[in-house]
Amino acid sequence: MVTIDDKKLIAKEKANNPSLAKTIWREIRHDKMALISLVLLIGILITAYSSPLFIDQEQLQRVNFLETWEAPSEAHWLGTDDGGRDVFGQLLLGTRNSFTIGLSVTVIAGLFGLTIGLIAGFFGGWIDNVIMRIIDFLMVLPSTMFIIVFIVIVPDYSILSFVLMMSAFAWFQKARLIRSKGLAERELDYINASKTLGTPSWKIMFFEMFPNLSSLVIVNMTLTLAGNIGLETGLTFLGFGLPASTPSLGTLISFATNPDILQNKSWVWLPAALLILVMMLCINYIGQAVKRASDARQRLA
Amino acid sequence: MVKFIFRRLLVMIPQLFLLSLIIFILAKQMPGDAVTGAFMGNPNVTPEQVEKIREQYGLNDPWYVQYGAWVGKAVQGDLGSSYTHKQPVTSLLAGRVTNTVTLSLFILIVSYIIAIPLGIIAGRWTDSWSDKLIVTYNYFAFATPLFVFSLLMLFFFGFVLGWFPTGNSVDVRLEVGTWDFYLSKLKHLVLPGMSGALLATAGTIQYLRNDIIDTKLKDFVKTARAKGVPEGKVYTRHILRNSMLPIAAFLGYEITGLISGSIFLEMIFSYPGLGQLFIQSITGRDFTVTTAIVMISGTAVIVGTMLSDIILSAIDPRIRIE
Numbered sequence: 001m002v003t004i005d006d007k008k009l010i011a012k013e014k015a016n017n018p019s020l021a022k023t024i025w026r027e028i029r030h031d032k033m034a035l036i037s038l039v040l041l042i043g044i045l046i047t048a049y050s051s052p053l054f055i056d057q058e059q060l061q062r063v064n065f066l067e068t069w070e071a072p073s074e075a076h077w078l079g080t081d082d083g084g085r086d087v088f089g090q091l092l093l094g095t096r097n098s099f100t101i102g103l104s105v106t107v108i109a110g111l112f113g114l115t116i117g118l119i120a121g122f123f124g125g126w127i128d129n130v131i132m133r134i135i136d137f138l139m140v141l142p143s144t145m146f147i148i149v150f151i152v153i154v155p156d157y158s159i160l161s162f163v164l165m166m167s168a169f170a171w172f173q174k175a176r177l178i179r180s181k182g183l184a185e186r187e188l189d190y191i192n193a194s195k196t197l198g199t200p201s202w203k204i205m206f207f208e209m210f211p212n213l214s215s216l217v218i219v220n221m222t223l224t225l226a227g228n229i230g231l232e233t234g235l236t237f238l239g240f241g242l243p244a245s246t247p248s249l250g251t252l253i254s255f256a257t258n259p260d261i262l263q264n265k266s267w268v269w270l271p272a273a274l275l276i277l278v279m280m281l282c283i284n285y286i287g288q289a290v291k292r293a294s295d296a297r298q299r300l301a
Numbered sequence: 302m303v304k305f306i307f308r309r310l311l312v313m314i315p316q317l318f319l320l321s322l323i324i325f326i327l328a329k330q331m332p333g334d335a336v337t338g339a340f341m342g343n344p345n346v347t348p349e350q351v352e353k354i355r356e357q358y359g360l361n362d363p364w365y366v367q368y369g370a371w372v373g374k375a376v377q378g379d380l381g382s383s384y385t386h387k388q389p390v391t392s393l394l395a396g397r398v399t400n401t402v403t404l405s406l407f408i409l410i411v412s413y414i415i416a417i418p419l420g421i422i423a424g425r426w427t428d429s430w431s432d433k434l435i436v437t438y439n440y441f442a443f444a445t446p447l448f449v450f451s452l453l454m455l456f457f458f459g460f461v462l463g464w465f466p467t468g469n470s471v472d473v474r475l476e477v478g479t480w481d482f483y484l485s486k487l488k489h490l491v492l493p494g495m496s497g498a499l500l501a502t503a504g505t506i507q508y509l510r511n512d513i514i515d516t517k518l519k520d521f522v523k524t525a526r527a528k529g530v531p532e533g534k535v536y537t538r539h540i541l542r543n544s545m546l547p548i549a550a551f552l553g554y555e556i557t558g559l560i561s562g563s564i565f566l567e568m569i570f571s572y573p574g575l576g577q578l579f580i581q582s583i584t585g586r587d588f589t590v591t592t593a594i595v596m597i598s599g600t601a602v603i604v605g606t607m608l609s610d611i612i613l614s615a616i617d618p619r620i621r622i623e
Contacts, residue, residue, distance in 0.1 A: 144561035230446035263460040284444040
């Protein structure tokens with residue numbers, strides 16, 4: 001039976017150990033840069049994701065040779081590109097596509113890395129040994145080169161295969177991180193108790209071990225999100241990413257490989273470059289705040 | 302220690318084997334081979350002749366025989382010949398490797414020259430205004446994608462201000478070996494090198510700052526202070542000696558970053574190195590060259606991480622693996 005005293009105790013306990021979401025919010029509120037970053041990022045994302053409501057995508061992709069390389073004006077806020085397409089509209093769609101892909105890669109790689117890491121950490125022993133040797137090997141591969149090679153040789157290349165290819169090279173770090181924390185966790189009493197009670201391993205891993213590692217996963221995913229967006233736009237910039245029909249921020253920046261455009265038509269690529277820079281900085285500031293929130297020693301709040 | 306080095310060398314063998322096997326399988330998946338590439342569209346060569354040449358080159362053998370032959374040749378320095386450049390891959394790569402190594406060394410050295418003092422200042426005077434400035438710069442270096450930063454550098458210093466050349470690795474009109482030749486090389490190196498170096502500092506600054514903050518509260522430092530060692534000496538003799546050594550050892554791990562960085566830097570600054578050749582060979586479907594570059598880069602990383610592990614274990618015996 002729960003007495004009133006117990007209830008009070010539980011409430012007090014809860015107040016002392018606020019949920020991760022609450023701690024993160026408190027931490028962000030106390031870090032001015034993180035707060036500004038959060039507001040800015042949300043603003044950018046809302047504009048980008050709602051853009052299909054007021055931008056006609058077909059109209060945007062239509063080539064109009066009468067209006068090529070127009071400097072910014074009232075009709076085209078950021079001018080037009082080589083096909084007379086509106087740069088501002090492409091910038092919004094590009095932001096949406098780049099962010100979606102960066103996020104998908106982060107989530108897919110996160111889930112995969114989490115599963116592998118939990119398996120290695122929970123079972124330990126030879127399973128852990130085999131998995132770690134494989135990860136050690138994968139980590140020394142020059143990943144950018146391998147992704148590009150895979151993209152070139154894969155038959156019927158699509159956005160899905162691009163996302164999978166990037167994810168395939170993004171999960172090792174996470175698996176390693178989860179595994180090292182998992183190894184420590186599996187020695188704890190609650191895991192042993194659960195084992196003695198006969199709980200199936202997968203249930204212990206995902207419903208008992210995972211919640212205790214979740215803050216670690218969230219921190220890692222926020223910090224790698226920026227990196228994944230950077231890699232996607234970078235690969236698209238080199239011509240090995242999204243097809244031209246799906247504009248990415250990298251597509252706009254790739255115009256700058258032509259020295260004439262780089263120098264004289266900066267309205268095509270410069271906004272996209274600056275937008276990436278701003279987004280990366282925002283995500284990193286938020287990520288650092290999240291990281292501090294998960295580690296009580298570093299908290300500002 | 303000898304035992305550890307021996308073990309670490311043993312680990313490298315399966316790694317190199319797997320790397321070569323994966324690259325071989327990928328190469329087989331790439332469309333076309335040495336023979337179809339060389340004779341495609343030539344009306345004077347009949348399909349029977351092509352078949353005969355294929356037999357001669359061993360392209361009809363089972364895969365493991367082909368793999369063995371490929372590795373055997375590669376070990377002897379024969380990496381096949383380039384179909385677009387019409388010359389052996391080895392001689393094609395020689396000049397490119399020198400350029401990429403020069404660029405990478407420049408990046409490494411400059412990034413250490415910038416990062417080490419900054420890391421020490423930030424760690425020693427924590428929460429001072431200079432620390433805050435350095436931490437902000439570190440955030441920036443950590444968050445900025447290399448290709449965006451390089452383009453901005455090229456645009457601003459190369460085109461708007463016109464201080465530095467915007468492409469190639471040297472002014473081709475100059476005579477090789479003259480003073481002007483090397484000066485021009487250095488000038489061409491500055492923009493791509495600085496773009497890489499300014500961002501490469503991120504890891505080192507953060508590591509050094511955190512390590513100094515941790516170390517300066519340790520007992521042996523307190524003892525040194527209590528004995529009356531002057532503050533400057535506490536840092537140079539006691540703290541830095543502990544914090545700096547691992548930095549030298551991380552060198553091998555940096556190779557991975559330098560290789561993927563060189564792809565972007567060399568493409569943006571049209572710097573004729575391995576990274577640029579890699580992209581060119583892939584878009585030109587010259588896959589013998591692609592395969593060779595991936596193999597060389599992979600080997601460089603494997604050897605680099607091995608050296609790093611050995612150096613690290615020499616410094617810190619705790620991390621020796623059994």
